[in-house]
Amino acid sequence: MDFGDSPEESEFRLRLRGWLQGNNPGLPTSSTDDDYWKGAAAWHRSLFGAGFFGMSWPTAIGGQGLPSVYDVIVDEELAASGAPPRPSLGYLVQGILEHGNEDIQARFLPGIISGRERWCQGFSEPDAGSDLASLRTRADRQGDDYVITGHKVWTSYSDDAEWCLVLARTDQEVAKHRGISAFVVPMHQPGIEQRPLRMINGMTKEFGEVAFNEARVPAVNMIGGPGEGWRLAMTIVSHEREPGELGYVARYTKVVNELTRRVRVNPSGFREDQVRDLGWAIVEVEMLRLHVRRRLSDRLNGISHGPEGSVDKLLMTWTEQSLGHAALSIGGIAHGGGDDTALNTYLYSRAQSVMGGTSQIQRNLVAGRILGLPSS
């Protein structure tokens, strides 16, 4: 049992640290600023080009073929240098690695990992949120294609994406979970219209809504077989709930470091209760960092797609929301105008208990699938 770096890990850490000195694009915090997202694609390509992204994925698809713990080293170094976090798309890669055939993997994974192609995830619909399996978007076979009609919403990065991973109903007759299939749909086509939505913190580049009106997708772009979309979706959401897959430790640490610096340079400028709010956020962020080290170490035994993601999601949510409160407390609200980063960090943190499955849904899963409590 060792929390310390091995010689190889420490060599890697120093190499990354050195690289960051000349290559930190100095973007604003991802959760509060549209300017971050404008620079995000270039940052992704730069990180990938230098060999610091996709640490644990197979080399054949552009990964580095290293143990997963390298991901948390990346997060720690990105945060320490004030660089932006790594792109949050590991859950897509994990889902496609687990369920995609060789052809799908070879066609799509290198583009996702290198940042050459951008993806979004079309699962949720206006009438299918927590109850995702009740989705109504349909895909009907026509020759070599499927034709998709329906309405997706809360689709993150729908404005930038070239591809959308769409869940659609291909069989209306069977039980609702079993009639769903997954498709990789090209976004730029006449049958698709997307429109960004504005979040409560004013951002417009987080999510959007997407209308499919007889959009076409080749049948060979189906991941898994017909009716196997639900299994893929469950693998993806289980990893979408893991801070180790998302790289959020870097984002949180960057914010907590910035708040700590503010108090350090002006200790008499803050009341005790403000400093204690920050103290609890420090404790939470540190907990999450160590928890990610533990989870990624466990992957040395092989990756699991099980319900632990729900535990991690709740820990991550409590961390982000405690950090949001600290940002509000230390950063304050610019009532007379001025810098509103802290307020926007706080406002964004409210989404963490909703995205990727709400906290209530995570608790249902922990109670049923981990504690084994009887269903109601």
Added chain:
Amino acid sequence: MDVRLSTEQQALRESVARVVDQLAPHAVGEIGNAERTSKLDAAVASSGWRELRLGDDQGDPLATGVEAGIIAEEFGRGLADVSFLGPTMAAELRRLAGAAQSESAETVAFTSDLSSIAIAADGQLSSFVAIDASGCSRALLLAARSDGNFLAEVDVASDEVGLDLTRPSSTLGSPASLEPSGRSISDDDLMRWTALGLSLTCADLVGIMQGAVQLSTDYASQRRQYGAPIGSFQAMQHMLADAFVMMEGSRSVTLHAAWAVDALHPRDAVGAASVAKAYCARAARDVCETAIQVHGGIGNTWECLAHVYLRRALLSSDIFGGAGNSLDRVLQHYGIGA
């Protein structure tokens, strides 16, 4: 970096769990039963689990904070009602002072709020208390002299005090002549010792949380109201899910604190342990309160084990200072303390 327990560490956990499951109390009425506790005590003594922090020929501990933490956690989970923390902390103190091993079973003395080790300046002992004193006839404390703080021993009085039904504290006997032994204890020594104590109390809290969640999950699956198990009601499920998740977060910080005891500079070891203690102390109270709530009226009776977990958690929290004290240490460590 690989924070999985080694095969030997897993084997240690299993053997401690076996002893605890067999010999620790399973009901409030069994606590303090002399026949059972003497068997448990004998099993613990013969395994050498209380001696892990004695020094070897080089003065290094026989085992790391991780192994000691594994034992503490299992003892907490099973509400083991024999001493462990006290003797382990006494052994560590002897090791740091380079003092000879003790002949009799011994623990350590704290200030009566339990926030720090007892340091006697003038032979006055009335404000001190020996923790985790069952079966211990002596307690170690520090005697302050002009040339430093030295290790000294006092008798433990037989009257048991305190809130934890499984780990009684004890008042100290008449002031012996505080005869110092060994080298003086440096600030770094005391920090290392504090880091070990914080990390062991965290491990105890993680075990308590696990035991309390298990107790409540079992009860929620059996107890029926409105024609259904209460564990099928979403309000109950969500409380128990939160309790489980808090325990998992606590486990992650505690593993790190246990490793840090021997692997990091004492200052950073205390920093790591303070993060862990702040997190665990806050979590453990919530989790034990949930255990009481899930049990309804029965949870508020002396006969239900839920309060035994809560009491043990309150004691482990207060030793070296609870959530608030620990947060103060965290703030100091990050350079923003008062």
